[in-house]
Amino acid sequence: MDASAAPPFAIEARGLWRRFGTTVAVAGIDLLVPTGSFYGVVGPNGAGKTTTLSMITGLLRPDAGHVSIHGTDLWADPDVAKRLLGALPDGVRLFDRLTGAQLITYAGLLRGLDRDVVASRTGELLAALDLEQAGSTLVSDYSAGMTKKVALATAIVHGPRVMVLDEPFEAVDPVSAANIRDILRQFVAGGGTVVVSSHVMELVERMCDHVAIVATGRVLAAGTVDEVRGTATLEDRFVELVGGRRTSEGLQWLHTS
Numbered sequence: 001m002d003a004s005a006a007p008p009f010a011i012e013a014r015g016l017w018r019r020f021g022t023t024v025a026v027a028g029i030d031l032l033v034p035t036g037s038f039y040g041v042v043g044p045n046g047a048g049k050t051t052t053l054s055m056i057t058g059l060l061r062p063d064a065g066h067v068s069i070h071g072t073d074l075w076a077d078p079d080v081a082k083r084l085l086g087a088l089p090d091g092v093r094l095f096d097r098l099t100g101a102q103l104i105t106y107a108g109l110l111r112g113l114d115r116d117v118v119a120s121r122t123g124e125l126l127a128a129l130d131l132e133q134a135g136s137t138l139v140s141d142y143s144a145g146m147t148k149k150v151a152l153a154t155a156i157v158h159g160p161r162v163m164v165l166d167e168p169f170e171a172v173d174p175v176s177a178a179n180i181r182d183i184l185r186q187f188v189a190g191g192g193t194v195v196v197s198s199h200v201m202e203l204v205e206r207m208c209d210h211v212a213i214v215a216t217g218r219v220l221a222a223g224t225v226d227e228v229r230g231t232a233t234l235e236d237r238f239v240e241l242v243g244g245r246r247t248s249e250g251l252q253w254l255h256t257s
């Protein structure tokens with residue numbers, strides 16, 4: 001494709017809606033993720049982040065709306081679009097009777113990689129994610145953080161152009177988190193695109209160049225981190241937009257022991 005004709009957005013999601021019974025989880029979200037950006041999605045519990053990320057990675061079909069990945073319609077042409085994507089879903093269920101090394105190998109083979117390519121990438125990923133010692137341990141015996149890291153390895157073994165990672169740092173120790181951040185930064189420096197959801201504002205502020213603040217299934221603010229936070233910190237801007245701070249007058253029974 002002529003580079004000048006390449007779509008500017010790695011992910012272009014418009015008018016996404018999703019309801020679960022009577023709960024409207026996502027109420028008309030647009031998410032425009034520029035190619036080569038490191039994009040954070042933040043919002044309170046239940047805001048609709050996981051539902052949105054599931055819809056932009058083809059794991060959940062929207063009730064309405066449109067998603068394209070580098071210009072390919074995700075729902076019309078899922079094979080092409082999903083080849084471009086590496087998705088780390090929330091609470092991912094893995095085949096945990098496999099070892100970490102087997103699981104990454106299996107993911108790579110399913111993605112159509114050659115056996116020798118899979119073997120070398122598996123070794124590299126285990127090393128990069130501090131899982132070398134655990135490579136021959138069953139995933140069912142992994143800690144939450146180890147499980148998160150091996151899930152990340154399975155999501156990226158095929159070399160996606162866009163990573164969509166739901167809470168990638170949750171339960172991960174600080175050294176591993178720093179290693180993962182380095183991997184993601186290098187991926188972006190090489191022209192890749194990363195979307196992460198997180199509750200840690202300071203992390204998003206430090207790591208991401210773009211951010212969307214989501215609450216009650218809607219985008220309250222989106223753009224570059226500088227545009228969204230203005231003269232405040234991202235956390236202050238988040239609290240200002242989302243509200244919900246409580247005074248600590250209640251729970252007296254907890255304070256009187």
Ligand SMILES: Nc1ncnc2c1ncn2[C@@H]1O[C@H](COP(=O)(O)OP(=O)(O)OP(=O)(O)O)[C@@H](O)[C@H]1O
Nearest residue numbers: 020023024025043044045046047048049050051052
């Ligand atoms: N499978 C489901 N069935 C019913 N309701 C659901 C389902 N998944 C999500 N919801 C509801 O949709 C809303 C949005 O949930 P979602 O998991 O997308 O939020 P979130 O922003 O990722 O929250 P958190 O930060 O707590 O992970 C919530 O009200 C939730 O209860």
